[in-house]
Amino acid sequence: MRYIIIGGVAAGMSAAMEIVRTDEKAFVTVLERGKDYSYGQCGLPYIINGVVPSTKDVIARTVSTFREKYGIDARIFTKVTGINVEQQIVRGIQTETNQTFQLEYDRLLIASGTDPVVPDWKGIDLNGIHTLKTLVDTDNLKYDISDNVQNVTVIGGGYIGLEMAESFQTLGKKVKLIQRGNQLATIFDKDMAKLIEKEAVSKDINLILNEEVTGFSGENRVETVETDKGSYQTDLVLLSIGVRPNTQFFSETEIHRNGQGAIFVNAHMETSIPNIYAAGDCATHYHIVKQLDDHIPLGTTSNKQGRIAGANMAGNPLTFKGIVGTSIIKFFDLTLGRTGLTEIEAKKLTIPYEVETMSALDHAGYYPDNDKLKIKLIYNKDTKLLLGGQIIGKEGVDKRIDVLATALYNKMTVEQLTDLDLAYAPPYNGVWDPLQTMARKI
Structure with missing residues (x-):
């Protein structure tokens, strides 16, 4: 064969x-x-700032x-x-x-x-304009980040855009992040995205929303990013507007x-x-x-x-059971997790839904060094079936987003969340996990 x-x-x-x-x-x-x-494409942003030493490490x-x-x-x-x-x-x-x-x-x-999506913008072929998709892209970008590069512009606020803004900032660069729409991370609802934007600003990212890039200018190398509202000096551009x-x-x-x-x-x-x-x-x-x-x-x-x-x-009949739309991103001190539907997606699909949001501690309140989690649950108004969740915080996001992903895969209701036997010890959780507290409230 x-x-x-x-x-x-x-x-x-x-x-x-x-x-x-x-x-x-x-x-x-x-x-x-x-x-x-x-090779692991998801590891490429961490090669740029040296967290992962070399492209060889992701092969x-x-x-x-x-x-x-x-x-x-x-x-x-x-x-x-x-x-x-x-x-x-x-x-x-x-x-x-x-x-x-x-x-x-x-x-x-x-x-x-x-x-990568690369629009036919004026000046798109200038040196210093990069995408990040392959090992070759990674080596080229890493080689191009010299001491002479001080001002870096990231275009696009999705997965790669956020990770690369952090990567450049940890290298000591001055970072601008330009997003065409009115929020970063459109895989989250706008109320949750505000936490991401607050984190970006707190880490000295120059966040520019509601501006559309129209082109670039420079002699042989990019010197200016031009938008529909102005122009910005830059030494290097990372283009990350989708695939x-x-x-x-x-x-x-x-x-x-x-x-x-x-x-x-x-x-x-x-x-x-x-x-x-x-x-x-x-x-x-x-x-x-x-x-x-x-x-x-x-x-x-x-x-x-x-x-x-x-x-x-090869003749072995296996089936793909599907996805529930789970993803997670590290962005500076925050972990951003989501699964299932956002409010925007539920509206688009005309599903009758309700929303519950809550701030909770990531572990027992009396145990030191706890931090807040912001949690948003979306569920079917009529059937109480879970539809999706978004969680942003410093610790414990991955644990809980995976619980929600498993619940969505098994088509569980909000009430069934309260029956789950979840791990508890003061350094990791409260007696009632925040997801179960929310479910009881609903």
């Missing part, structure tokens, strides 16, 4: 390893357009390991340009040699990930995609074309709470979907 996988990072290599484990006679070819395989397995230990034909600098679905052929080009190639497949996995699925290379096929370009898949990771599967950031992710296909590109989901795709390709 000839397996071809497009993409050699999280989903692609999870699938490749599952195929090798399941089908002893498998011939697996992986086509990676870059030079690096199987799980090298190209040579896949080739020599597992017998995978792991290719690099191979850019796929098209797919002939009738003849089951992948076309592409080897970018180092400029040689074109064609490969036949029995089963194909598209795990091509996402690309889009890397799926343009098979636009001539009839594979079904959503409005963002993500490939629709079923629970077995099958696409609308026979013998073609998709997984990871380029695919859709069934959302258990929304009960529809969504697109929330995260490393955890990519690894799960990749494993399930590989198993199904």
